Amino acid sequence: xxxxxxxxxxxxxxxxxxxxxxxxxxxxxxxxxxxxxxxxxxxxxxxxxxxxxxxxxxxxxxxxxxxxxxxxxxxxxxxxxxxxxxxxxxxxxxxxxxxxxxxxxxxxxxxxxxxxxxxxxxxxxxxxxxxxxxxxxxxxxxxxxxxxxxxxxxxxxxxxxxxxxxxxxxxxxxxxxxxxxxxxxxxxxxxxxxxxxxxxxxxxxxxxxxxxxxxxxxxxxxxxxxxxxxxxxxxxxxxxxxxxxxxxxxxxxxxx
Amino acid sequence: xxxxxxxxxxxxxxxxxxxxxxxxxxxxxxxxxxxxxxxxxxxxxxxxxxxxxxxxxxxxxxxxxxxxxxxxxxxxxxxxxxxxxxxxxxxxxxxxxxxxxxxxxxxxxxxxxxxxxxxxxxxxxxxxxxxxxxxxxxxxxxxxxxxxxxxxxxxxxxxxxxxxxxxxxxxxxxxxxxxxxxxxxxxxxxxxxxxxxxxxxxxxxxxxxxxxxxxxxxxxxxxxxxxxxxxxxxxxxxxxxxxxxxxxxxxxxxxxxxxxxxxxxxxxxx
Numbered sequence: 437x438x439x440x441x442x443x444x445x446x447x448x449x450x451x452x453x454x455x456x457x458x459x460x461x462x463x464x465x466x467x468x469x470x471x472x473x474x475x476x477x478x479x480x481x482x483x484x485x486x487x488x489x490x491x492x493x494x495x496x497x498x499x500x501x502x503x504x505x506x507x508x509x510x511x512x513x514x515x516x517x518x519x520x521x522x523x524x525x526x527x528x529x530x531x532x533x534x535x536x537x538x539x540x541x542x543x544x545x546x547x548x549x550x551x552x553x554x555x556x557x558x559x560x561x562x563x564x565x566x567x568x569x570x571x572x573x574x575x576x577x578x579x580x581x582x583x584x585x586x587x588x589x590x591x592x593x594x595x596x597x598x599x600x601x602x603x604x605x606x607x608x609x610x611x612x613x614x615x616x617x618x619x620x621x622x623x624x625x626x627x628x629x630x631x632x633x634x635x636x637x638x639x640x641x642x643x644x645x646x647x648x649x650x651x652x653x654x655x656x657x658x659x660x661x662x663x664x665x666x667x668x669x670x671x672x673x674x675x676x677x678x679x680x681x682x683x684x685x686x687x688x689x690x691x692x
Numbered sequence: 693x694x695x696x697x698x699x700x701x702x703x704x705x706x707x708x709x710x711x712x713x714x715x716x717x718x719x720x721x722x723x724x725x726x727x728x729x730x731x732x733x734x735x736x737x738x739x740x741x742x743x744x745x746x747x748x749x750x751x752x753x754x755x756x757x758x759x760x761x762x763x764x765x766x767x768x769x770x771x772x773x774x775x776x777x778x779x780x781x782x783x784x785x786x787x788x789x790x791x792x793x794x795x796x797x798x799x800x801x802x803x804x805x806x807x808x809x810x811x812x813x814x815x816x817x818x819x820x821x822x823x824x825x826x827x828x829x830x831x832x833x834x835x836x837x838x839x840x841x842x843x844x845x846x847x848x849x850x851x852x853x854x855x856x857x858x859x860x861x862x863x864x865x866x867x868x869x870x871x872x873x874x875x876x877x878x879x880x881x882x883x884x885x886x887x888x889x890x891x892x893x894x895x896x897x898x899x900x901x902x903x904x905x906x907x908x909x910x911x912x913x914x915x916x917x918x919x920x921x922x923x924x925x926x927x928x929x930x931x932x933x934x935x936x937x938x939x940x941x942x943x944x945x946x947x948x949x950x951x952x953x954x955x956x957x958x959x960x961x962x
Contacts, residue, residue, distance in 0.1 A: 580787075582785060582787055583789065585785070585789070586783070586785065586789040586791075587802075588776075588777045589757055589759065589781070589782060589783045590777075590779070590782070590802055590803035590851075591778075591807070591855075600802070601791070604791070604793040604794075605791070607793065684835065685792060685793060685795075685835050685837075686792045686837060687792070687836075687838065688837075
């Protein structure tokens with residue numbers, strides 16, 4: 437209770453100081469819109485449907501790219517953890533590529549795929565895949581070997597060991613990797629949407645970019661707020677329940 | 693298979709290890725963990741393996757468990773060659789090795805689920821029986837991290853007993869526990885051994901513990917790992933770890949242990 441009150445108080449304070457700053461007249465209202473302007477834009481854009489359709493387009497791209505990243509990254513990560521040859525090759529490649537900011541994929545994607553959905557998807561997958569792969573592989577390798585020995589004495593082997601020991605033992609790491617992958621996918625998609633203009637759909641990133649071109653700062657800030665909100669919401673809905681479950685079962689970390 | 697059949701005592705197994713040699717390559721070179729060691733364990737016998745660390749006692753246990761293979765020599769369980777882990781030989785490790793993603797019940801059920809011939813209700817009944825046997829019937833839904841060290845080892849014991857093995861292999865299972873908890877468990881393990889008639893091979897570096905639990909105590913020496921002496925503990929059960937008679941045995945074993953450790957020290961310094 438006290439915690440939610442302090443959360444609300446903090447954000448209220450933030451909004452009020454923002455409003456005061458924009459009203460002080462020190463900065464041009466073109467550069468610093470007031471929170472009320474931003475809210476007004478959100479209301480309008482919601483009513484004319486442009487915000488909703490942009491969010492839908494973006495979420496579709498995000499989920500598709502993220503899904504592909506997971507579907508490829510998790511199995512590759514599992515394999516990398518078990519075979520040294522893959523660890524020394526694919527693992528190293530992943531580690532290297534993972535350090536590449538995902539926006540660096542945009543020029544390549546544009547040249548290869550042109551201004552298409554495929555280019556967008558490519559950037560998101562590249563941004564997600566490698567970090568998921570590494571997190572998965574690290575997770576499995578940090579599993580205490582005693583679990584495998586214990587499982588073997590009870591007659592577990594092959595796929596049974598994979599599904600009943602290795603996967604559950606590394607689930608907390610997997611969730612961590614998926615969370616990181618989600619953040620990376622989000623970043624990559626925004627980079628792609630800002631730099632790749634395509635006619636098949638206007639996403640949030642494109643709305644942001646148009647806001648800049650039109651000098652509509654209320655739009656720019658509104659889209660940024662929405663991006664943050666979606667990120668927070670996804671964390672709360674997709675990952676938090678899992679993390680809470682692990683804290684409870686494993687007894688790891690602080691309860692929150 | 694009926695529940696009664698499942699819970700009935702199985703015949704304990706006879707283990708014969710003959711001329712076992714096993715070495716490992718470490719960073720500091722080759723270590724001969726076991727050098728031509730032969731051991732016979734009778735049906736239903738409680739055998740303790742004692743010795744300083746690195747004497748190969750845990751290695752021998754792992755070989756009998758089928759988790760490792762010897763370089764040479766043969767290990768038979770009731771006359772049959774051991775080629776890998778088997779449900780007839782269950783292991784209890786020093787670290788409890790319980791699965792933190794499962795609750796207490798889930799851990800005990802893990803091995804039972806891999807055992808054919810039981811339906812899910814029977815498995816539950818069997819698991820409850822063993823949790824009851826180790827005194828944890830009220831904790832079936834507890835998470836592993838909520839249990840004390842002693843309770844964790846009790847769950848590990850229930851998990852090892854649940855598939856009704858003929859041999860129980862225990863690798864320093866009480867080493868990480870405090871003295872009071874250990875004393876409780878000495879009583880429990882003797883009671884369970886009498887009730888369930890298993891062959892037990894128990895590895896420890898605690899001489900008193902070995903004298904308290906074993907019918908027979910084998911003393912190992914390291915570099916290379918060999919059996920140095922054998923003691924038969926002729927005391928009635930249940931035995932009390934603090935009894936005077938037991939102290940006499942443990943003094944005898946400790947003296948022997950010190951004897952060859954000193955001799956080995958001399959050899960090394962020459």
